[in-house]
Structure formats: C-alpha cells, structure tokens
Amino acid sequence: MGEWRLRREDVEDIVVGAAIMGTGGGGDPYIGKLMVIQVLERGAEVVLVDPRDVGDDSFIIAPAFMGAPVTMFEKLPSGRESVKVVEMLESYLGRRADYLTPIEAGGLNSTIPLYVGGLTKRRLVDGDGMGRAFPELQMVTFHLYGVSATPMAIADEKGNGAILDTVDNYWAERLARILTVRMGGWASIAIYPMDGRVYKEAVVPNTISKALEIGRALREAKAAGRNPVDAVLDVTGGYRLFEGKIVDVSRWVEAGFARGEVTIEGFGDYKGKTMKVKFQNENLVAEVEGEVVASVPDLISILDLETAEPITTERLRYGYRVTVIGMPCDPKWRTPKALEVVGPRYFGYDIDYVPIEERVKRLGVTG
Amino acid sequence: MGEWRLRREDVEDIVVGAAIMGTGGGGDPYIGKLMVIQVLERGAEVVLVDPRDVGDDSFIIAPAFMGAPVTMFEKLPSGRESVKVVEMLESYLGRRADYLTPIEAGGLNSTIPLYVGGLTKRRLVDGDGMGRAFPELQMVTFHLYGVSATPMAIADEKGNGAILDTVDNYWAERLARILTVRMGGWASIAIYPMDGRVYKEAVVPNTISKALEIGRALREAKAAGRNPVDAVLDVTGGYRLFEGKIVDVSRWVEAGFARGEVTIEGFGDYKGKTMKVKFQNENLVAEVEGEVVASVPDLISILDLETAEPITTERLRYGYRVTVIGMPCDPKWRTPKALEVVGPRYFGYDIDYVPIEERVKRLGVTG
Numbered sequence: 001m002g003e004w005r006l007r008r009e010d011v012e013d014i015v016v017g018a019a020i021m022g023t024g025g026g027g028d029p030y031i032g033k034l035m036v037i038q039v040l041e042r043g044a045e046v047v048l049v050d051p052r053d054v055g056d057d058s059f060i061i062a063p064a065f066m067g068a069p070v071t072m073f074e075k076l077p078s079g080r081e082s083v084k085v086v087e088m089l090e091s092y093l094g095r096r097a098d099y100l101t102p103i104e105a106g107g108l109n110s111t112i113p114l115y116v117g118g119l120t121k122r123r124l125v126d127g128d129g130m131g132r133a134f135p136e137l138q139m140v141t142f143h144l145y146g147v148s149a150t151p152m153a154i155a156d157e158k159g160n161g162a163i164l165d166t167v168d169n170y171w172a173e174r175l176a177r178i179l180t181v182r183m184g185g186w187a188s189i190a191i192y193p194m195d196g197r198v199y200k201e202a203v204v205p206n207t208i209s210k211a212l213e214i215g216r217a218l219r220e221a222k223a224a225g226r227n228p229v230d231a232v233l234d235v236t237g238g239y240r241l242f243e244g245k246i247v248d249v250s251r252w253v254e255a256g257f258a259r260g261e262v263t264i265e266g267f268g269d270y271k272g273k274t275m276k277v278k279f280q281n282e283n284l285v286a287e288v289e290g291e292v293v294a295s296v297p298d299l300i301s302i303l304d305l306e307t308a309e310p311i312t313t314e315r316l317r318y319g320y321r322v323t324v325i326g327m328p329c330d331p332k333w334r335t336p337k338a339l340e341v342v343g344p345r346y347f348g349y350d351i352d353y354v355p356i357e358e359r360v361k362r363l364g365v366t367g
Numbered sequence: 368m369g370e371w372r373l374r375r376e377d378v379e380d381i382v383v384g385a386a387i388m389g390t391g392g393g394g395d396p397y398i399g400k401l402m403v404i405q406v407l408e409r410g411a412e413v414v415l416v417d418p419r420d421v422g423d424d425s426f427i428i429a430p431a432f433m434g435a436p437v438t439m440f441e442k443l444p445s446g447r448e449s450v451k452v453v454e455m456l457e458s459y460l461g462r463r464a465d466y467l468t469p470i471e472a473g474g475l476n477s478t479i480p481l482y483v484g485g486l487t488k489r490r491l492v493d494g495d496g497m498g499r500a501f502p503e504l505q506m507v508t509f510h511l512y513g514v515s516a517t518p519m520a521i522a523d524e525k526g527n528g529a530i531l532d533t534v535d536n537y538w539a540e541r542l543a544r545i546l547t548v549r550m551g552g553w554a555s556i557a558i559y560p561m562d563g564r565v566y567k568e569a570v571v572p573n574t575i576s577k578a579l580e581i582g583r584a585l586r587e588a589k590a591a592g593r594n595p596v597d598a599v600l601d602v603t604g605g606y607r608l609f610e611g612k613i614v615d616v617s618r619w620v621e622a623g624f625a626r627g628e629v630t631i632e633g634f635g636d637y638k639g640k641t642m643k644v645k646f647q648n649e650n651l652v653a654e655v656e657g658e659v660v661a662s663v664p665d666l667i668s669i670l671d672l673e674t675a676e677p678i679t680t681e682r683l684r685y686g687y688r689v690t691v692i693g694m695p696c697d698p699k700w701r702t703p704k705a706l707e708v709v710g711p712r713y714f715g716y717d718i719d720y721v722p723i724e725e726r727v728k729r730l731g732v733t734g
Contacts, residue, residue, distance in 0.1 A: 159534040160531075160532070160533045160534055160538050161531075161532045162529050163459075163530040164528075164529045165529065166527045167527055171527050175549055178545050178546065178548070178549045182542055
C-alpha cells in the first residue's frame with residue numbers, strides 16, 4: 001500500500017529485474033536505464049502508487065514501445081515520442097491521465113512509463129498488464145478483462161502520428177503493427193485507456209517492486225560472492241532449466257517481429273544435451289533434445305552464466321555462456337480463455353500448455 | 368457563379384464524364400452512380416456551389432476512396448464509411464465542414480462527396496484537387512499550394528478507423544497506403560481539411576460541371592447518331608490518339624496500387640501499329656510503336672470504340688475495341704514544381720513531359 005519515490009540507485013536494479021521478467025523482450029534494458037536516469041538527473045520525481053490505492057474513477061494510460069527491438073539500435077528513441085503519444089491520446093479523449101502504467105515488464109517497457117511520468121508529473125502504478133513481456137498488443141490481462149486497446153496513439157521519431165480506433169484488440173494489433181513497420185521498425189504507443197475500477201481488477205500487481213526485488217537480490221548475491229542465478233530463482237520461484245554455450249542463433253524480422261531460434265550446447269550437468277529456444281521478440285518455447293521443458297505463458301529467460309545479467313533476444317550471440325531459467329507466470333494467464341490468447345498453440349506450436357511446475361517435476365529438475 | 372441542385376437525370380452524365388476525366392482511375396463509375404441515385408431517391412438534396420462563392424473562412428473537407436479499385440468488387444463500399452470519416456475528422460478538429468469537395472475527378476471519387484453531402488446536408492463545391500485522377504495523396508493542387516493532407520481520417524467497412532497526422536503529405540500517402548492495404552485493399556478517407564481562402568486559389572474549378580457537360584455531350588451525340596468520341600473531343604479540347612483492339616492486359620496489385628500495361632493492336636488509320644498504355648490505378652503513359660504520344664499529367668482515357676463509354680483500368684479486357692484519347696491537363700499541373708510531383712519521371716519513366724498539344728503536332732494528329 002501507499003506510494004513511493006523512485007531512487008537513482010534503484011534504477012539499475014529495476015531495469016535488470018524487469019529485463020529478466022521480460023523473457024528476452026520488452027525492449028533494450030540499456031536504453032531504458034539511460035532514459036530514466038536522465039529524467040531523475042533533471043530533478044524530476046518519479047512517484048509510484050500501489051494498485052490498491054488507485055481510485056475507481058481515475059484515468060489510466062499505458063505508454064510503451066512497439067516493434068522489433070533490434071531496429072532500435074539503428075534509430076534510437078529520444079523519449080519525446082513517448083510523451084507525445086500520451087498527450088495525443090489525452091487530447092483525443094479530452095482527459096488527462098491520472099496515472100501511467102507499464103503495459104508489460106521489460107527492460108525498456110517497464111521504464112518508459114517511469115520516464116514519461118517523471119518528465120510530465122504523472123504518477124505511475126506499480127503493476128502492468130502482463131507480469132512478463134509478450135509480442136502482441138492483445139496479449140495483456142487488460143484484454144482478458146474486456147478493456148479496449150483503442151483509442152490508442154502511435155508516433156514515430158520523425159513527427160508522424162496516428163490515433164487508431166478499431167473494432168477489437170486484434171485489429172488494433174494488425175493496424176498498429178503495419179504502421180510500426182512503415183515507420184521504420186518501432187514506434188511509440190499510448191494504449192489501453194481505462195478507469196481505475198477495471199485496472200485494479202485486471203492488473204498484474206506490484207511488478208515494478210518485483211523487478212526491483214529481483215535486480216537487488218541479483219546484485220547483492222554477486223557482491224556477497226553467492227551465485228546470482230540462485231538468488232534470482234529464490235525470489236521468482238523459478239527453475240534452472242539448462243546451462244551451456246550458444247552455438248547458433250538464427251533470426252529474421254518478419255511482419256514487424258524479431259523472430260528466431262537459439263541453439264545451446266550443454267555443459268556441466270547438461271553435457272551432451274542440446275537446448276533450443278524459439279522466440280518472437282520474447283522467448284516462447286524451450287526444448288531439450290526435442291522435449292518441451294517450458295512454454296508460454298510461463299517465463300523463459302536467458303541469463304549470462306557468470307553475472308546472471310539477462311540477455312534480450314536481439315543480443316543473443318554465438319559463444320555466450322548462458323543459464324536458461326523458467327519461472328511461473330501470473331495465474332491470470334493460466335485460464336482456458338487466457339491460454340487461447342497466449343498459449344503455445346496461438347504461436348503455432350502444436351503442444352498443450354503444461355504449467356512449468358509440472359513440467360520440471362516430470363523432468364526431475366529441482367528449483 | 369451561384370449554386371445549383373443535382374438532378375436525378377444529371378447523375379449518369381456526371382458519372383460518365385467524370386470517369387472520362389478519371390483517366391482509368393478514380394473508382395468504379397457504376398458503384399458511384401448507384402450511391403448518388405440512392406441518396407437522391409431518399410429525397411435528399413445535393414447542392415453544388417461555385418468555388419468563387421465559397422467564403423474565405425469557410426471550412427472544407429475532401430472525402431474519397433483510396434486503394435486499388437479492383438479490390439472494391441470483392442468487398443463493396445456501403446457509403447457509411449464515407450460519412451464516418453468526415454464525422455471523425457470533424458470531431459477531431461472540432462469543426463463541422465461547411466463544404467465537401469471531391470479530391471479528384473473520377474467515376475467514384477467525383478460522386479462520393481455528392482453522396483455524403485446529400486446524406487448529411489453538407490453542400491458541395493463544384494471543383495476538385497486534380498481535374499483528373501492521380502494515384503497518390505500528394506498529387507493534388509492543394510499540395511502544390513501548401514495545404515497539409517493531414518489531419519486526415521481513414522476507415523474500413525468493418526468499423527476500424529484512424530486519424531493520421533504526418534510531417535508532410537508524402538508521409539500521409541505512405542501511412543494511409545499501408546493502412547489501406549491492411550484494411551483489405553481500399554478504405555474511405557477524409558482529407559485536406561482547409562479554409563475557403565486557400566481552396567479557391569488551389570482548386571481546379573467547375574470540374575463537376577465539366578463532367579456533366581462531357582457526359583451530356585456524349586449522350587446527346589449518341590441519340591443524334593453522331594460520333595460520341597468526336598463529341599467528347601469537342602468538349603474537352605482533346606485528341607484521338609489511337610483506335611484498335613486490346614490484345615493483352617497485364618496487371619498486378621503492388622504496394623496497394625493496381626499496376627499494369629495494356630497492349631492495343633491498331634485498325635483503320637492505325638492498322639499495323641501497336642499502342643501500349645501503362646497504368647498505376649490511372650493511365651500514365653501512352654506509346655505507339657515505342658514513341659510516347661501522351662504522358663502524365665495530361666489525361667489519357669480509353670473509351671469503348673462504339674459507345675465512347677470510359678473503361679477504367681480494372682475493367683480493361685482482351686478483345687475490347689477501343690478509342691484512346693488524350694486531353695490537356697489543367698495549367699496548374701504544368702509548372703516545374705508540379706511536374707516534380709506528377710510528371711513522368713516521378714512515376715519512373717525516363718522521359719520529359721511535353722504538353723500533349725505539342726506531341727500531337729509532331730505526330731500529325733488532328734484534334
């Protein structure tokens with residue numbers, strides 16, 4: 001309960017923790033970190049509020065980046081576009097947002113609302129619409145609770161912008177995605193305008209606090225000479241799924257998404273085995289020797305073996321020594337209706353979703 | 368000067384005349400005719416005003432269809448989308464349009480503003496932004512006079528809509544085009560919101576009257592047993608460029624445009640010669656035996672040999688016996704700046720623009 005102010009020293013921890021929750025997507029943590037530090041150094045206050053303290057009639061907007069993260073290295077976001085989309089949407093709806101919320105957890109998409117909120121004196125809610133990252137706009141808990149993604153605003157760094165108003169959230173995804181592609185690979189969006197009543201019901205709560213807790217545990221473990229991956233697993237209730245060296249990464253940008261597959265050759269306990277992780281912006285399915293060990297909507301993150309720093313899908317490279325971890329998703333994603341939206345079959349994999357707790361039990365993995 | 372009311376018996380003439388001015392594009396005349404007749408039969412009044420009588424401070428919007436006309440046969444427009452985009456744009460700008468204007472001359476795009484105007488009690492201006500049809504949004508005289516295409520509204524028949532606000536008119540074209548493609552091939556737009564002062568300066572005036580005059584001359588010539596093509600040439604100051612039979616049509620939809628080329632084998636005075644007409648929604652360049660006889664921005668129209676009925680590019684078929692005519696464009700299109708926007712080089716042809724009057728003199732064609 002209550003509200004808290006973001007401290008400079010928390011930024012690094014939040015960004016690292018959010019990137020781990022971002023399962024390879026959610027945007028580049030380095031860009032996200034720079035943006036929030038910049039706004040704090042200008043003397044702005046970033047105020048976070050517990051979802052339970054959000055008034056029923058308050059008005060909430062989610063600013064985010066959309067598109068293939070890899071394209072962000074070619075044209076860097078300035079942050080101005082993110083302020084612009086929030087103001088465009090407010091102007092269109094004739095109402096100022098009382099709060100901003102992250103739409104997802106991720107190195108950039110957890111932090112961009114902090115940046116905009118700090119810069120424009122709007123408070124943030126400590127929660128988001130996924131508790132992880134997903135590649136498509138309708139893949140948010142807000143969608144499961146009937147919130148319309150539109151009216152939404154979308155803008156590029158050149159000054160082009162649009163307001164979209166669609167018949168459903170899948171059409172919002174389609175039209176925004178094609179605009180994102182035409183705008184150069186990524187765009188800023190402000191989306192899911194909603195009131196506090198539905199927000200409180202639909203949100204995955206306290207995910208900024210959670211990111212902070214994960215990042216801090218990781219940092220403190222390293223400082224104390226303990227294994228940082230173990231620290232992350234303790235805090236998240238996750239499982240160590242694999243350790244090895246990346247021997248192949250194939251990737252392609254397809255219909256506005258960064259798609260691909262990474263192949264990891266095991267060592268240590270995993271010697272002689274091969275893991276493949278398939279991704280679409282985010283890691284979706286992890287297999288060892290062809291057997292699925294984790295799948296969406298559960299979280300799959302690839303961490304540096306030594307430092308436990310998360311590696312986003314666009315930064316995966318041959319030769320990296322990594323630990324792959326799996327973490328249970330928020331229970332809101334495990335209903336039949338939710339699995340139609342984000343289960344493995346939606347992404348084209350002919351497998352049933354089995355909660356990671358059961359998968360690892362079958363495989364004899366210990367948390 | 369003054370204003371006049373559209374009569375039921377004028378509709379057919381306007382649609383035929385506008386389709387001839389539409390140079391193969393501007394949308395299907397048959398669909399355009401049905402829409403206007405429908406609104407008149409509901410008892411609505413369609414009031415047209417001379418551009419000189421438009422007040423400086425009045426507010427004007429251009430509704431139109433955008434996209435590859437061939438896709439309209441698969442999903443027919445209902446007209447509702449066209450009312451919706453006008454209202455969306457008005458609502459976004461907080462101002463009701465005093466007048467609607469056609470953006471171009473063409474069987475559908477000349478008539479859709481008449482339909483919307485009649486249905487929603489908005490008056491029409493007798494003029495448009497081309498005096499012909501062109502395939503891209505920036506190819507209007509309004510653009511030459513510095514008017515911004517945006518804010519613009521775009522919507523499909525399913526209920527999806529967007530407001531675009533871009534840094535220039537080329538970006539409006541790019542983003543609207545890709546949305547049009549995603550929306551299924553065509554979309555309704557409301558565009559170029561502007562005041563009466565700039566409109567009067569930029570418009571190609573009295574093009575609805577002109578279409579009516581062309582269509583009427585054609586019909587009366589047929590009734591009197593005179594050659595209807597001659598009647599069209601008299602009224603437009605145009606030239607008979609070729610007569611023959613269509614022996615090949617190649618076409619493809621590319622980046623939202625209907626592109627293609629039609630090959631015509633001459634007969635009569637043209638026996639032994641072949642004409643090729645290249646099109647992108649509209650007819651762009653006509654060549655006889657490899658020599659250019661007419662090019663954008665001058666008008667090239669393909670008419671049925673017997674009836675002089677215009678044939679839009681999507682209706683061109685093997686075996687049709689046709690007359691190809693050329694007509695001089697409005698002088699606004701003949702400046703160096705305008706030729707950068709709509710000259711043959713913009714469309715990828717490595718030729719200089721030569722006014723049709725000079726081309727036909729060289730070739731010994733008589734009007």
